[in-house]
Amino acid sequence: MENEKHQCIVIGGASAGLTAALYLSRQSIDTLVITKDIGGQALLTDDIENYPGFMQISGFDLMTKFQKQAEAYGAKFIYDEVTAVEKSDSEFIVKTREKAYESMAVVLAFGKTPRNLDVPGEEENQGRGVSYCAVCDGPLYKGKTVAVVGVGDHVLQAASYLSSVVSKLYVIYRGSRIQEDDELYQELRGKSHVEILVNARVNRIIGNKGVKAVQIQAADGKVSEIEVSALFVEMGYVAKTELVKDIVKLNESKEIITDKLARTSQDGVFACGDVTDVPYKQAVISAGEGATAALSAFNYIQKKLGRHGARTDWKSLAPKKESPESGLSLRIG
The missing domain is CATH 3.50.50.60 (FAD/NAD(P)-binding domain)
Incomplete structure (x- = not known):
């Protein structure tokens, strides 16, 4: 069976991954998000008081807004656990418990993932x-x-x-x-x-x-x-960078090493959020890293396609479907 193909796969569904999905989909990149949950550790916080634009908001509400915005621009979501990321010629293969997916670029944004119970039948x-x-x-x-x-x-x-x-x-x-x-x-x-x-x-x-x-x-x-x-x-959360240790470099703390453009040691693989070696693990910082990783991934994909790199985002783009939050009927485009 042929693998399901997308231009970019984002692994992780919290601040970094959801922001990356938003930025990629706004640039008309076919984007798939694979995650075990939405929100990650942000769901443990009832009162976030240091995210710009909100005097107070729960982690659940903030992450829900992130997801809805990404979906409005066409990002797709699969709830599954990634078991392997492999390099195959000029593409990447991302395997989950259910199936395998193929993409031109990968954004690693899984932060800390839900801890398994480790019992028979799980x-x-x-x-x-x-x-x-x-x-x-x-x-x-x-x-x-x-x-x-x-x-x-x-x-x-x-x-x-x-x-x-x-x-x-x-x-x-x-x-x-x-x-x-x-x-x-x-x-x-x-x-x-x-x-x-x-x-x-x-x-x-x-x-x-x-x-x-x-x-x-x-x-x-x-x-x-x-x-x-x-x-x-x-059962809480745990870092699971073992699944990518063969394709990207990790530091002594098992965090993914990135440069200022969220690039890893492997061309086509980008990383952002708590899974990286960037200090200060905060939602707003992870979101910024997600945007950087997305734009870098976009440039990488465009170069492979023989096209120009990132265009500025200071323009109005209509979401691809009705916004579930605003209730407005939005244009396709």
Whole structure:
């Protein structure tokens, strides 16, 4: 089967990746974003007060705006995990758990990616009931029974959102200590359809080509099964640069080394955001790096096509479809 082809693939869906997707799509580049979730670590922040243009905004709302803007100009999104990035002649092959994609250029913007649970049944059910993004996949399970597992603010924030969507929610809190006065915790405790299991863990995920149940172990060692349609994993984030170590240079901290134009040691591969060696890991800095990486990738693609490089962006470009936020009917072009 022939690989699905795009001009540029952006790996990662947070500040850097979403900004890169916006800038690329505005330059009429066929852009595919591959990410396990939208927003990354920004989703853990309820109140962002240092992003220009907003006195206060939640990480979820800010990242949602980023995504909608990129989509409005034609960027496409696939929710999957990248397992390999390979160089093939003049193209790049990006492999995921589901399929392989081909592109002229790649932008590495995956920052820190969701940490796996590492239990039997997880890998084979990823995308089939096992999810790492409550806000991305939660609506798919409206009115159903699901579980969310994790620790700290990660799991409580995901649970808060899921509780507004599903009919029954099990919150499997892996830690032994939980702040009783936590506002989110108290909110969840007050909902009759939410059951919180503290100091519990998931032993295995049950289901063939789809989650049917999860086996859990309680604090007292008792093992039981609960029937669910999905399991949301909220175990925090981890850097996963191992998958690109053979094509780009890394520093001692396993960060991707870039120059001021977001170029890596491999022609055609650009990097931005928390995954790079650029200091000061902030959303606004990552967004700026994403724009730089996108324009550099655009220039690279144009050169390969025998065309002129980046044109200035001080002009009005109409999104390619109706803006979901503004409600305005927008022109194609």
